[in-house]
Amino acid sequence: SLQRFWMLLIYFLLIYDSHNMSVCRYPLGMSGGQIQDEDISASSQWSESTAARYGRLDFEEGDGAWCPEITVEPDNLKEFLQIDLRSLYFITLVGTQGRHAGGIGNEFAQMYKIKYSRDGSRWISWRNRQGKQVIEGNRNAYDIVLKDLEPPIIARFVRFMPVTDHSMNVCMRVELYGCEWLDGxxxxxxxxxxxxxxxxxxxxxxxxxxxxxxxxxxxxxxxxxxxxxxxxxxxxxxxxxxxxxxxxxxxxxxxxxxxxxxxxxxxxxxxxxxxxxxxxxxxxxxxxxxxxxxxxxxxxxxxxxxxxxxxxxxxxxxxxxxxxxxxxxxxxxxxxxxxxxxxxxxxxxxxxxxxxxxxxxxYNTTLAPPKTGLPPNTQPGQWRPTLCRGRHCKPARRDWQQHVRHPCADHGPATNQWTIIDTPGLLHCVPASSSTAASKSTTTSVGQDGVPHYAEADIVNLQGVTGSNTYAIPALTMDLLSGKDVAVEEFPRKLLTFKEKLGEGQFGEVHLCEAEGMQEFINKEFLFDIPEDQLVLVAVKMLRSDANKNARNDFLKEIKIMSRLKDPNIIRLLAVCIYSDPLCMITEYMENGDLNQFLSRHEPEGQLALLSNAPTVSNLCYMAAQIASGMKYLSSLNFVHRDLATRNCLVGKNYTIKIADFGMSRNLYSGDYYRIQGRAVLPIRWMSWESILLGKFTTASDVWAFGVTLWEILNFCKEQPYSQLTDEQVIENTGEFFRDQKRQIYLPQPVLCPDSLYKVMLGCWRRNTKERPSFQEIHRALLE
The missing domain is CATH 2.60.120.1190 (Jelly Rolls)
Incomplete structure (x- = not known):
C-alpha cells in the first residue's frame, strides 16, 4: 500500500547522520569484483600468481594475495599496490588482510602507509589528524582489519605501501570504502x-x-x-x-x-x-x-x-x-x-x-552505484539512487533496519509487527494484522474549517508535465470537473515568441514567451490591464511529443482544472494550443518573476540597505496575506497544492502575488527537492510530518507549508529552511514530531519577525492537524 511505501521510505532515510561517516562506507569494488583487473597495479610482483589483481580483500584466487618481488626493507617505500577508481571518490575507510591461501601462506603487513592522487601526477601522503602517517595493519594472515581514515581522502588513485621495522616478506589484500565525490x-x-x-x-x-x-x-x-x-x-x-x-x-x-x-x-x-x-x-x-x-x-x-x-x-x-x-x-x-x-x-x-x-x-539517479558497480552480495533493487546534496552519495542496502528507530519502537522490540494508523487528530501503533481494517475506517476526516481532509486514497493526483503534481484533488471534485468543456480558447502558435526556457520535467517543458494579441483571447471576466497593442509575457507549458498516453490525458485534465481556477491570487490559464501537437497551455507570468528570487534581491529598509544601495521592500505581511487568500480559495474547492513555497509564487506590479506550480521544474531550485528514483520528488523542508511519514496531503499539510513559506518571506529568502540540517536530519526531525517527546526542532524566529507572526507560524506547525489554523483564520490574522 502507499502507506507502507512511505513507511519503508522513512526507514531508508532515517539511517543517515551527516556527522557520522557511516553515511559513506560502502565497498568500492575490490572484494566484489567491480574494480577491474586492469585498474589494479603494483610496483612489482613475486610471481604471476601473486600479481596485483590478486590483492582483493577476502579473495583466495591465485596464490592468495599480492606479494611484491623483493623483501620489504624498513623505511623503503618503493613497493606499493595501486588502485585506479576511474573518477574521484570520498574514501572514509580501508581494509587490509594478509596471505592465508588455505593455511599455506603466512605473510601480512603489520603496518602500512597510504598515498593518494586526484590527477595521477601529484601524490599526497595521508596523515591522521595528529599528523601520523603509519597505519597499524594485520597481526595474522587471515583476519580483516578495518581502519577509519580520519580525515577522509578525496582521490582517484590510492596506493597501499607496506611498512616494516625489519626485513620481512609481506603480502596484502585490500579494500576501499566510501562513495563517489560528486562535488567535482x-x-x-x-x-x-x-x-x-x-x-x-x-x-x-x-x-x-x-x-x-x-x-x-x-x-x-x-x-x-x-x-x-x-x-x-x-x-x-x-x-x-x-x-x-x-x-x-x-x-x-x-x-x-x-x-x-x-x-x-x-x-x-x-x-x-x-x-x-x-x-x-x-x-x-x-x-x-x-x-x-x-x-x-x-x-x-x-x-x-x-x-x-x-x-x-x-x-x-x-x-x-x-x-x-x-x-x-x-x-x-x-x-x-x-x-x-x-x-x-x-x-x-x-x-x-x-x-x-x-x-x-x-541529476544522477541510476539504480546502481557509479562506475564501480554494486557492492558484494547486493542485488540491483537494493540500491536507492545516488543522492548528493553536497558531496556524499548515500546508497541504501537491505541492512538498513538494524540502524533505524521505528516510530513504534516504544511499543516493544518486534517493530516489524507494528504499523502506524492515522485516525482523526491522532496516530496509533497497532499490530500489523489489524492495520488493514483500521485504515479502511479512516480515509477522510473533517478539518477545523469544515473542509474534508482527504487521505491519499481519495485523491486524484495529476502529474504535471514538468514533473510536479499540479494539485491533489478529491476524486468527487475531479468527477464534477471532467464533464465540463475547457473554458479557454485556442491560441495561434505563430503569435508566441520564445524568450527563455524556465524549466523542464519528465514529460514536458516550461517556456517564457511573449504573446501577441493575447488580449483578444482572454475571457472577458478576467481583468487584464495591458494595452491591446502590447506584448504579454506568458508561461507556456508544453507536452513533449514522446509523452505517453497517461501523460497526455493528465495534461488535458490539468487544462480543465486550471481553466476553472478564478482567483486574484492564483495564476490563470489564459489560452491553450490543443488542436495540434505539441499540446500547450498558456498561463500568466508576472514581470517580477518568482517571490524567492524577488525577495533575495531586496533588503529590509534600514542602514544595511542604505550602505549596500540595495532595493528595499517593507510590505511583507501584504505579500503573505495574498498567498493565504489564494490558498483559502484552493482549500474551499478541496484542492491541495502539495508544493507551496516562495519559489511557486509569482510577483507582479504593486507587489501582487499569485500562486503557481512550476517551481520544481527549474534547475535553480533542484536543491530544494529530495529525489527518489521512480517516486515523487519531495520538497521535504516544506512538508508536514504526516506528509513525509504517512504520505497524507491535506489542507492541513498545506497550512504547514504556508508556515514555512511565511518563514522564508520574513528571512527575505536569504536562507533555506533548516539550512543547518542535512536532508536526512530534516526527515529524522519528522520522526520527532511523530513521537512528540519535545525533541523536535522548529524553524527559529526570523530577526524581522514580530512575536505575533511567529505565533502564526508555530500554529501552522502543530503536530495535531486539527489544531492547525485554517487558511481563513490565517488570512484574517495577517490582515490584522
Whole structure:
C-alpha cells in the first residue's frame, strides 16, 4: 500500500547522520569484483600468481594475495599496490588482510602507509589528524582489519605501501570504502587560517589537514572545508579527535585583510552548471565571530573570468549563536572555477564546510552505484539512487533496519509487527494484522474549517508535465470537473515568441514567451490591464511529443482544472494550443518573476540597505496575506497544492502575488527537492510530518507549508529552511514530531519577525492537524 511505501521510505532515510561517516562506507569494488583487473597495479610482483589483481580483500584466487618481488626493507617505500577508481571518490575507510591461501601462506603487513592522487601526477601522503602517517595493519594472515581514515581522502588513485621495522616478506589484500565525490571540487586556494587570542588560551583556526602547498596561502589542495565534519556551535570545542581548541574551523581575522574580505578560489574537475553553494559558518557573536556580511562570486568558464560577479547577502542574525549552513544561489552559472570574496561582518569569520550543488550532483539517479558497480552480495533493487546534496552519495542496502528507530519502537522490540494508523487528530501503533481494517475506517476526516481532509486514497493526483503534481484533488471534485468543456480558447502558435526556457520535467517543458494579441483571447471576466497593442509575457507549458498516453490525458485534465481556477491570487490559464501537437497551455507570468528570487534581491529598509544601495521592500505581511487568500480559495474547492513555497509564487506590479506550480521544474531550485528514483520528488523542508511519514496531503499539510513559506518571506529568502540540517536530519526531525517527546526542532524566529507572526507560524506547525489554523483564520490574522 502507499502507506507502507512511505513507511519503508522513512526507514531508508532515517539511517543517515551527516556527522557520522557511516553515511559513506560502502565497498568500492575490490572484494566484489567491480574494480577491474586492469585498474589494479603494483610496483612489482613475486610471481604471476601473486600479481596485483590478486590483492582483493577476502579473495583466495591465485596464490592468495599480492606479494611484491623483493623483501620489504624498513623505511623503503618503493613497493606499493595501486588502485585506479576511474573518477574521484570520498574514501572514509580501508581494509587490509594478509596471505592465508588455505593455511599455506603466512605473510601480512603489520603496518602500512597510504598515498593518494586526484590527477595521477601529484601524490599526497595521508596523515591522521595528529599528523601520523603509519597505519597499524594485520597481526595474522587471515583476519580483516578495518581502519577509519580520519580525515577522509578525496582521490582517484590510492596506493597501499607496506611498512616494516625489519626485513620481512609481506603480502596484502585490500579494500576501499566510501562513495563517489560528486562535488567535482579538486582544490581550493585560500589564505592560511589565523590564531585567536581568547582569555587564558590561544585558539588555532588553521586548516590542519590541508593536502596542498601551505606557505603564506593554501594552494592546490583540499582539507577541513571538505572533510565532511561540521563544526560545533561553540568553536572552542571540537569533535572527539583529541585535538586543540578551534580545530574544526578555518578562520580569518578582519585585521589581516585590509580589503575587508577573504578570497577563496575553487577549482573543479570540469565545467559544471552550478545551482548553489553551502557554507557552514560559526556565529558566536559574543566572541566577535559572525556569518559573512556579503559574498561576491566570479565564474570562470573556459579560460576567462566572467566580468559580472554574483552578489549575495545572508540575513544578519544577532539573536541565535548557533552555527549554520548559509545557502548561496549560484543561478546556474557554468564554470570550471569559482572565486568568492567573503566580507567580514565582525572581527572574525569561521568556516567548517563548503559544498557545491551542480548538474552532476543533482541529476544522477541510476539504480546502481557509479562506475564501480554494486557492492558484494547486493542485488540491483537494493540500491536507492545516488543522492548528493553536497558531496556524499548515500546508497541504501537491505541492512538498513538494524540502524533505524521505528516510530513504534516504544511499543516493544518486534517493530516489524507494528504499523502506524492515522485516525482523526491522532496516530496509533497497532499490530500489523489489524492495520488493514483500521485504515479502511479512516480515509477522510473533517478539518477545523469544515473542509474534508482527504487521505491519499481519495485523491486524484495529476502529474504535471514538468514533473510536479499540479494539485491533489478529491476524486468527487475531479468527477464534477471532467464533464465540463475547457473554458479557454485556442491560441495561434505563430503569435508566441520564445524568450527563455524556465524549466523542464519528465514529460514536458516550461517556456517564457511573449504573446501577441493575447488580449483578444482572454475571457472577458478576467481583468487584464495591458494595452491591446502590447506584448504579454506568458508561461507556456508544453507536452513533449514522446509523452505517453497517461501523460497526455493528465495534461488535458490539468487544462480543465486550471481553466476553472478564478482567483486574484492564483495564476490563470489564459489560452491553450490543443488542436495540434505539441499540446500547450498558456498561463500568466508576472514581470517580477518568482517571490524567492524577488525577495533575495531586496533588503529590509534600514542602514544595511542604505550602505549596500540595495532595493528595499517593507510590505511583507501584504505579500503573505495574498498567498493565504489564494490558498483559502484552493482549500474551499478541496484542492491541495502539495508544493507551496516562495519559489511557486509569482510577483507582479504593486507587489501582487499569485500562486503557481512550476517551481520544481527549474534547475535553480533542484536543491530544494529530495529525489527518489521512480517516486515523487519531495520538497521535504516544506512538508508536514504526516506528509513525509504517512504520505497524507491535506489542507492541513498545506497550512504547514504556508508556515514555512511565511518563514522564508520574513528571512527575505536569504536562507533555506533548516539550512543547518542535512536532508536526512530534516526527515529524522519528522520522526520527532511523530513521537512528540519535545525533541523536535522548529524553524527559529526570523530577526524581522514580530512575536505575533511567529505565533502564526508555530500554529501552522502543530503536530495535531486539527489544531492547525485554517487558511481563513490565517488570512484574517495577517490582515490584522
Amino acid at each position: 571540487l579538486v582544490s581550493y586556494n585560500a589564505p592560511v587560517g589565523g590564531q585567536m587570542k581568547l582569555p587564558g588560551f590561544p585558539v588555532y583556526v588553521n586548516d590542519s589537514v590541508y593536502d596542498g602547498a601551505v606557505i603564506h596561502s593554501m594552494t592546490e589542495g583540499l582539507g577541513q572545508l571538505t572533510d565532511g565534519v561540521c563544526g560545533l556551535d561553540d568553536f572552542i570545542h571540537s569533535h572527539v579527535y583529541n585535538v586543540w581548541p578551534g580545530y574544526d574551523y578555518v578562520g580569518w581575522s578582519n585585521e589581516s585583510f585590509p580589503g575587508g574580505y577573504v578570497e577563496i578560489m575553487f577549482e573543479f574537475d570540469r565545467t559544471r552548471n552550478f545551482t548553489s553553494m553551502k557554507i557552514h559558518c560559526n556565529n558566536m557573536f559574543s566572541w566577535h565571530v559572525k556569518v559573512f556580511r556579503q559574498v561576491v562570486c566570479y565564474f570562470r568558464s573556459e579560460s576567462d573570468w566572467e566580468p559580472s560577479p554574483l552578489f549575495f547577502s545572508p540575513v544578519v542574525d544577532e539573536k541565535n549563536p548557533s552555527a549554520r549552513f548559509v545557502t548561496v544561489n549560484l543561478a546556474n552559472h557554468m564554470a570550471s572555477a569559482i572565486k568568492c570574496q567573503f566580507y567580514f561582518a565582525d572581527a572574525w569569520m569561521l568556516f567548517s564546510e563548503i559544498t557545491f550543488q551542480s548538474d552532476t550532483a543533482m
